[in-house]
Amino acid sequence: MAQLSDDCFAFGGPMMSVDDAVGLIAARVSAVQERESISLHEADGRILANDIAAPLPLPPFTNSAVDGYAVRGSDLPLQAEAVFPVTGRVQAGGSAQAPLQAGHAMRIFTGAPMPVGADTVFMQEDVRLDGNGRVVVPAGLRPGANVRPAGEDVAAGHPALKAGQRLRPQDVALLAAFGLPHVDVRRRIRVAVFSTGNELVSPGDRRGDAQLFDSNRFMLGALLARLGCEVSDLGIIGDDRAALAGSLEQVGRSHDLILTSGGVSTGEEDHVKAAVERAGTLVLWRMAIKPGRPVAMGIIGGTPLVGLPGNPVASFVTFVHVVRPTVLALSGAAQEPLLPMPLRAAFTYKKKIARREYVRVNLRQAPDGVLEATKFPREGAGLLSSLVDTDGLVELGEEVTRVELGQTVGFLSYASLM
Structure with a gap:
C-alpha cells in the first residue's frame, strides 16, 4: 500500500486553486511499486512499467505497398511506354525464387518482400498485359514508388513507448507488431468507495419517503474502473461517526485510496470530517472551484482519503480534478493534462x-x-x-x-x- 505521513498534505490556507491542488497531489503521492507481466489481451488501459525500445524495425523487411509489378529503378522509362517480360511471382508471406533480372518485371502483391534487385512497383491498375507474358508500363514513375522500406515506420532501437503510459489499443497493436506477447505493467491500484448518509439507499432496496437512491457510488465506481482501478464497493455507511471511523481504519489497511461521497460540508450531520480525524488525520480542502468547493483530504494509516461532495455534479467535477490526478499518481501513470x-x-x-x-x-x-x-x-x-x-x-x-x-x-x- 502507498504509505504517506500524516502531515504530507499539510498545506494550510482557507482555499486552494485547482492548479495548486493538482501540483500538490502529484508531488506528494508515491506510485505503487508492484509490477506484473500480462498478456496483450489484458493490456488495454494498463500502466506501462518500463520503457520499450523497438526490438526490430517496422516493417521488418522492404515490401510492396500495392498489388502490381516490381521493376528495377534503373529500367524505368522516361519518355514513352516500355514493355517488360514478366518473370516470377511473389505473394505476401513468400519470397522471390531468384533476383530480378535487368529489363524484366516480377508480379508482386501487397506486403510481399521485394525481390533482390527490385526497388520500384507499378500499380496493377496503371499497366496492361500484352497477352505474350509481358507487361506494358507507363513513363514517369519515380524510383522507389509504392515500396515500404524496412524501418520506414519504426527503426530498430527507437524509443517506442515510455514507462507511465496508459496503454491504448494502438499501443497494444505496436507491442504486437514487435512480436511481444506479454508486457510489464504496474499493478492496479485498489480503491475503496462508499457513500454516507441516512438519506441514501442502494438501488433495489426499499426506499423510504424521505430517502434517495444512491447514484454517486456507482458513478464514481465506473469512473475509477475506466482509470484501471480495482474498486471495492463498501456500500452506504450511515451518519454514525464511530461506524465511519471504524470502516475507514479497516479499509485503509488494504487499499491504496479511500474515496467517499457526501458528508464533507460543515453541517452538524456531516460526519466524514470528524470520522477521519478520529481514524487518522484530516486537512479540509476548500478548493476554489464551482461546482464542488467542499472536498476533504485525509490520511488513514498512511492511505490517502478523498471525500467528495454529495451533489452528483459537484462529485463528478471534483473527481475529475482531484481524484483523477491522485489515481494517476498512485498508478505510476504520467499526468495527462486536460487541454480544453x-x-x-x-x-x-x-x-x-x-x-x-x-x-x-x-x-x-x-x-x-x-x-x-x-x-x-x-x-x-x-x-x-x-x-x-x-x-x-x-x-x-x-x-x-x-x-x-x-x-x-x-x-x-x-x-x-x-
Missing part, C-alpha cells in the same frame, strides 16, 4: 473572480459552420440530468468574470475526462 478545445460561446455568463467554474454545455454547429457551445438551461450541482443531457464542460479560469456571446471558451468533452 477552443469553441465559440453561444451563451452569456457571470462568475466570481479567483474561482474556476465549469459550465455544462452542448455542442452545435452554427449556420456559419463554426462549432459553438450552448449552456444547459438549468443550474444546480444536484441536477444529474445536466450531466446526462450535455456533451461536456466549459472551463472558465480564475481570472474570468464574464462570458459574452461569440467569445472563445475552452471546452472539455466528457470523453476527455475519463
Whole structure:
C-alpha cells in the first residue's frame, strides 16, 4: 500500500486553486511499486512499467505497398511506354525464387518482400498485359514508388513507448507488431468507495419517503474502473461517526485510496470530517472551484482519503480534478493534462473572480459552420440530468468574470475526462 505521513498534505490556507491542488497531489503521492507481466489481451488501459525500445524495425523487411509489378529503378522509362517480360511471382508471406533480372518485371502483391534487385512497383491498375507474358508500363514513375522500406515506420532501437503510459489499443497493436506477447505493467491500484448518509439507499432496496437512491457510488465506481482501478464497493455507511471511523481504519489497511461521497460540508450531520480525524488525520480542502468547493483530504494509516461532495455534479467535477490526478499518481501513470478545445460561446455568463467554474454545455454547429457551445438551461450541482443531457464542460479560469456571446471558451468533452 502507498504509505504517506500524516502531515504530507499539510498545506494550510482557507482555499486552494485547482492548479495548486493538482501540483500538490502529484508531488506528494508515491506510485505503487508492484509490477506484473500480462498478456496483450489484458493490456488495454494498463500502466506501462518500463520503457520499450523497438526490438526490430517496422516493417521488418522492404515490401510492396500495392498489388502490381516490381521493376528495377534503373529500367524505368522516361519518355514513352516500355514493355517488360514478366518473370516470377511473389505473394505476401513468400519470397522471390531468384533476383530480378535487368529489363524484366516480377508480379508482386501487397506486403510481399521485394525481390533482390527490385526497388520500384507499378500499380496493377496503371499497366496492361500484352497477352505474350509481358507487361506494358507507363513513363514517369519515380524510383522507389509504392515500396515500404524496412524501418520506414519504426527503426530498430527507437524509443517506442515510455514507462507511465496508459496503454491504448494502438499501443497494444505496436507491442504486437514487435512480436511481444506479454508486457510489464504496474499493478492496479485498489480503491475503496462508499457513500454516507441516512438519506441514501442502494438501488433495489426499499426506499423510504424521505430517502434517495444512491447514484454517486456507482458513478464514481465506473469512473475509477475506466482509470484501471480495482474498486471495492463498501456500500452506504450511515451518519454514525464511530461506524465511519471504524470502516475507514479497516479499509485503509488494504487499499491504496479511500474515496467517499457526501458528508464533507460543515453541517452538524456531516460526519466524514470528524470520522477521519478520529481514524487518522484530516486537512479540509476548500478548493476554489464551482461546482464542488467542499472536498476533504485525509490520511488513514498512511492511505490517502478523498471525500467528495454529495451533489452528483459537484462529485463528478471534483473527481475529475482531484481524484483523477491522485489515481494517476498512485498508478505510476504520467499526468495527462486536460487541454480544453477552443469553441465559440453561444451563451452569456457571470462568475466570481479567483474561482474556476465549469459550465455544462452542448455542442452545435452554427449556420456559419463554426462549432459553438450552448449552456444547459438549468443550474444546480444536484441536477444529474445536466450531466446526462450535455456533451461536456466549459472551463472558465480564475481570472474570468464574464462570458459574452461569440467569445472563445475552452471546452472539455466528457470523453476527455475519463
